[in-house]
Amino acid sequence: MVSSVVEKRLGALPVAAEFLRRLDVAGTVDRLCPGRDIAHLTHGQVIETLVANRLTAPAPLWRVEDWAREWAVEEVFGVEPELLNDDRLGRALDAIAPHLTELTDSIGARAIGEFGIDVSTCHWDMTSMSLHGAYPAEDQDEDYPRIKHGHPKDRRYDLKQIQTGLAVTGDGGIPLLSRVIDGGAAEISQITGTMKPLRARAGPKEFLLVADSKLVSYRNVTALIKAGCDFIAPAPAPASAVDDAVYAALDLDAATIVDYAPARDENTPAERRETYRVLEDTHVLSGPRKRDAQVEVRRILVHSTGNAKGQQRARDKRLAKARDELDKLQRGAGGRYYNTAEKIAARIGVIAKTRRVSGCLHTGRCTYGRHRRGQRPAVRHGPPSRPC
Known part of the structure; x- marks a missing residue:
């Protein structure tokens, strides 16, 4: 005879648990951030369960133990809900904070080997998170990125922010590299710092950095050339826009017609498709100071009949x-x-x-x-x- 029935939500917990174990998230955390021997839970167990919480029921990070009681956390992860109180979560997050770079890099590297991810193409982008509150500078730890005013993506210039950058693979969008960045840092200044660990991930393969127009600055270009890193990016506007006189002097008949058709023209007869022509010349970048040496880079000019x-x-x-x-x-x-x-x-x-x-x-x-x-x-x- 059944005296009582307890119902719990299962959802995607088994799937999340399987991936977390294959990535060895708990083991990696415990190796880099060992806790006390007398603790009921290791930092790795707490972080593993917290990741499952973010994946299955993302909400403000408060009273996670209530979520654990409603979901089958104890059955899947072997963690009692009462142990996931706010103080325990806070101690685990404090423990991993100094090791975030090593953690994300290690787990990303394991994902490459465990799932055979193709890392020949990676995508990097940044975003900002606006925060409510004063966050005075004197109360912030200098060892961590600072919360400051900047250029928020959500246009909330009245709020301070923190920024984050994420690199994912072209194969499935798997996160490989994550960085937390000062709220006041210029996005353009983060490119060269990100290029080095991404290039290390590429290993012996040829590395090509494909970026947006923010890449093209004297500082970034000189650093990339010095590092021997190939790159391609559109010319920014309006500061470094191509002068109208350059376009006016171009000879389209001398340009090379490229064999390219956009997706929208795949079913269009060849005689009605857009035509693309390219010319190559050089462009000179000058530094902010008079004594800075000028840098010469290749420039490719593209003419599209459809765009024209x-x-x-x-x-x-x-x-x-x-x-x-x-x-x-x-x-x-x-x-x-x-x-x-x-x-x-x-x-x-x-x-x-x-x-x-x-x-x-x-x-x-x-x-x-x-x-x-x-x-x-x-x-x-x-x-x-x-x-x-």
Whole structure:
């Protein structure tokens, strides 16, 4: 006869436990962060259970023992719920804090061997976590990343933040490298520091760092060249944007047509697909100081017929809107708001800037002077002064 029935949630706990054991998370933690012999639980057991908690029931990290009672934690992990109180979790987290880099690197390396992960392609990115509270500088430990104001991804400039970076494999998005970074650190300054451990993971294989435009700075480029690391990244804008004169001087007939078709054109007949042409030249980067040596890097310029057509359509729309506003200005010239040549010229400048046609639109001389009674001043706008 059954006197009582206890129901507990099982969910994905068995799956999480199997992966945690194959990765030897508890064993790695205990080797790097040994606890007291008299403790009921090792730090590794606590962290292993806490990881399962984050995977199955992510919520504010408080009263985890209640979660353990409702879920089959004792049956799967052999951990009594009462032992997972806030004080015990805090001691375990404090113990692993000085060893986070070694822990993540060791477990990532084990994942490569245990599951045969292909690490020839890795993806690295950073994000920020905004925090509520004062976090005065004098109360923060200098041995750890500091909570500071910075450039938050969520645009909460009123809050301080901490940043984190994560490198994952192209094969399955498996985390391999994790870093916690000062809230005030510039994202661009973290690239070279991350490149070294990632390159070590690549081993004897050729290493190519593919990054976004934040990579291209004098400091990063010189460090990568000195380390003998190949890299590729788009040119940043607007500080290092390619000058319009460079594009104007290009000879498309001399460019090499590349055998590439975007996914959207896979089912499009060959004669209707976009065409891509490439040219190669060099670009010179100057350092922030006059005595800094200039650095010369390869630059690849890509021309896309589809992109060119899209830009032309967008440019035609901007010019059409600017033309309508200039016609409206011409009809209103001499009235209450535009009764001087200076006001008319100022308005023309605003239209050109707002519609982003300053480089494409050439306005003729603005005439506003003596005129017959009932005749309005004229605003004349001519064709573009140069092709665009």
